[in-house]
Amino acid sequence: MVGFIGLGRMGRPMASNLCRKGFRLVVNDVNPAAVQELESLQARAAADAAEVAGQSGIIVTMLPNSAVVREVVAGPGGILANAEPGSLVMDMSTVSPETTDELAAAARERGIGFVDAPVGRLASHADRGESLFMVGASEADFARVKPLLEGMGSTIYHCGPVGSGTRTKLVNNYLAVTSCQLNAEALGLSQRLGLDLERTLEVLYGTTAVNGQLKIAWPNKVLAGDIEPGFTIDLAHKDLTLVSEAAHAARVPMPILAAAREAFSTARARGFGTKDFSAMVDALCDLAGIEKPRLRR
Amino acid sequence: MVGFIGLGRMGRPMASNLCRKGFRLVVNDVNPAAVQELESLQARAAADAAEVAGQSGIIVTMLPNSAVVREVVAGPGGILANAEPGSLVMDMSTVSPETTDELAAAARERGIGFVDAPVGRLASHADRGESLFMVGASEADFARVKPLLEGMGSTIYHCGPVGSGTRTKLVNNYLAVTSCQLNAEALGLSQRLGLDLERTLEVLYGTTAVNGQLKIAWPNKVLAGDIEPGFTIDLAHKDLTLVSEAAHAARVPMPILAAAREAFSTARARGFGTKDFSAMVDALCDLAGIEKPRLRR
């Protein structure tokens, strides 16, 4: 039996897909309507987390935030207090790495497995069983939850040991979310400068601006340890200065531009000016005492 | 005859490619070695910009910055003072939009055409004749310079009237350059969190984090006028808060994150919290009194 606690906008379609694919579920949620919907798909309703835990070999949690997850998993009357040794908790909520680490440690103490598997993509993907999962788990635990994950999504990444899923999601969502403000500034400036939107996008789609430095350029430059300049940090800084002048003249607030320009200024002050602009990651790692990222060959 | 002034790291291979493809060039540069290299390809050397201008129907400039371009094009003894009415200046340098506008106006007064065609991609692309050009020109002028551009590059975008090339390059380079700091922060955090670089990149390459919101998600969301939430600004802000907590705990300085988080906070304060996160561009345009970007249908 698979336990499933948390039937919100994401949890409900995920649990539903499991039911449809033949898994037997015992579910719980604060919202009776959501529970009834799952009951109509042959899931069994449990009165609380304790009851779910007592009946399940694997218990999935999909809850709104770190505090609720802590309460449901590790609180009195929660999962860990009621699950059998040898069972496994898979938390799919978006929580802090610290929360994941604490719960995994608490589970380990009780002989219970723990997997963090937060969800990428949108609710509409969850509806269609096309979610992406970033999974932190031992090899054995990953093998154990894989069929379940395949029942809910179409892309599954095993990111490393417990805690890696949550951490990878942070890095991933940082890029995806911050891109929105970056794009907002670029298009805001473009509009104010009177450029044609269609033509501008056509150009952006054809360059590394959108195709992604990280995917196309970096693996053969800084991530391979090559920071000889294709385009120097000094020249990149000069470009940002031109953009900054244009933006201020046009009264387009571009806070990301401003922050990025200071970062390039810092890199120049620290001797990276003549290196390739992908070496911005070396500049940051050098600054903060972090090991530089290099691909294994 | 085609004039070419400015034979630096970019100008030299561009001019060389024109010679190899059969164009007859008259060239000038402060560096005699560069001039000799072009002479060996049958280009004629001129003593100064005035002499180049006097002998050419189209004069190309590829110079280091706005001040030098102004001097060479509009200064005493410069191109405009010596070129024939009906000739055309194509500036391919990276300059401010203001510079382009002033020079285009000065050229117009003298009955001389003007095109701005700054270069995308790197010097190594220029070597191979694979540059990308963003061109601002009237239709007639664009037709006139197109053969030359095809002699130097492989991708040519006509961005709109004079001044559009320079402006598009600003927007394009803003995205490309700032992406480096964004990626630097993401990978710096990833390293500090102990994630495996190869596995992390595999995930990032498979999501919109790198594929680009702008290309994949936005045309059917905000740019089509649809800001109903797939993923809300409120949730995106919550994610940035989790990243911020993790980054500060790990002592990874992430200035772009910090600036982006304030932008999301601003958007929320202005009532965009429940909209799709692509509506960050609407929030910015609303803030600054800019027309919202919408694709023609």
Added chain:
Amino acid sequence: MVGFIGLGRMGRPMASNLCRKGFRLVVNDVNPAAVQELESLQARAAADAAEVAGQSGIIVTMLPNSAVVREVVAGPGGILANAEPGSLVMDMSTVSPETTDELAAAARERGIGFVDAPVGRLASHADRGESLFMVGASEADFARVKPLLEGMGSTIYHCGPVGSGTRTKLVNNYLAVTSCQLNAEALGLSQRLGLDLERTLEVLYGTTAVNGQLKIAWPNKVLAGDIEPGFTIDLAHKDLTLVSEAAHAARVPMPILAAAREAFSTARARGFGTKDFSAMVDALCDLAGIEKPRLRR
């Protein structure tokens, strides 16, 4: 009897000063040495928070963070569970406003008073009984704790009802702490520009740069509702642009400058450019839907 829980770097001298001024204390801390020090001043040692609470009319807490305060005040075996109705808890720790509000509500439910009175100034001031306190309390509760506060400090501000002390401290420390980075950027730039430190400070000490806009200029300008320009936001923005150019030329990273310049750009985009530069606060309040600050006359 006065209870005192938390005898760290701040709590110890505060409690000691109370003892010396004749208050009878019952104290508790995790560090036995600290407790012994207080015992040598005639304080009584209690085994735990419960015992302190049971013996005291007023219980003071001075603890390291929100989580510990919650545990000691509202946890099982904590103060609220063991104090008499009619007693009063005064939390002097630096905690989040949310924590203060929750604890005050929990105390109210049990008929126990609550005061938040975080500490300004440094540990060395606490040693000398010269602390500053920002107090959130009803008039009656304030009267009740005032003698204690006068036993520990020399400057006591009654900021408003419960919760006001914590909130005022946030605002106060925001200014004090952020000033350090602002000063760091100013002096870093000054050094790089080769200015004489003594002479530069002499100038800064003689202008509103350091004397403080907020104290000298603002009460008669924006806070009095007068935003007619003495010095416009447009001119202030122009000055920041000059500073930015100088800083980037000199490779001095100035992230506060960069963020401030975008804020001025935003204010200009929203029509505040011709107003007095003190109207930056109106621009921010307008942006975020906050009531503009105006002094009562």
Added chain:
Amino acid sequence: MVGFIGLGRMGRPMASNLCRKGFRLVVNDVNPAAVQELESLQARAAADAAEVAGQSGIIVTMLPNSAVVREVVAGPGGILANAEPGSLVMDMSTVSPETTDELAAAARERGIGFVDAPVGRLASHADRGESLFMVGASEADFARVKPLLEGMGSTIYHCGPVGSGTRTKLVNNYLAVTSCQLNAEALGLSQRLGLDLERTLEVLYGTTAVNGQLKIAWPNKVLAGDIEPGFTIDLAHKDLTLVSEAAHAARVPMPILAAAREAFSTARARGFGTKDFSAMVDALCDLAGIEKPRLRR
């Protein structure tokens, strides 16, 4: 005879005060009304800058920006081309240090003295002859212009050799202008948190928040080389985190806070966490390879 070029909002009252105090002036401005006003005070009107230069031992310029100053001082038909060797130009405009340095060098070549003396304080101070001047000049040149400066203002700082006035003004205005946004964020947050404005200001006026770390605390801490902690950077960072949480919960955009918090995070990553919070200036100087500021004893 004293030349005065530039009779705008600042120049007019400054020149008028000189006339009233008995100096004989020859003036020029693009605005005839301003010239007539000075003529009514017995100043002589000159047709252009050349005529002013030819008749004056000292020529004062008070012009709107770097470009105009360059034109009037060093352009063809400008001051340097027409002034006698041994005369002196005093530029009081707000310009870039680079402009000052170039003009001073050009003046030197022609045997003409040069002083930069930009103005602090507001137009209303200029009206009353209460301006503040930051002067860059040799000792001899300073002695020569001092009577003039005393005729126009009440506070005169000799900041060092030529160029020091302009540079000191940049540093000074950076602090004064950025303080506005800092104060805006503090009061915006205060308003949103529901604090009483009068009481909050009373507290802020009583602490180092407004009195100024730079004047009160720093000379005996970091500027004296003492970075042993009164209040550590780690604790200051913790405070900024509390403020950040409160601001984001309250939806108050605080970009300076965000940038400052990253700067503290950087300082912590580089090992300054346990130092006094005034050591933020050491952290920045260390980062950028700038000599640390220390007062002479």
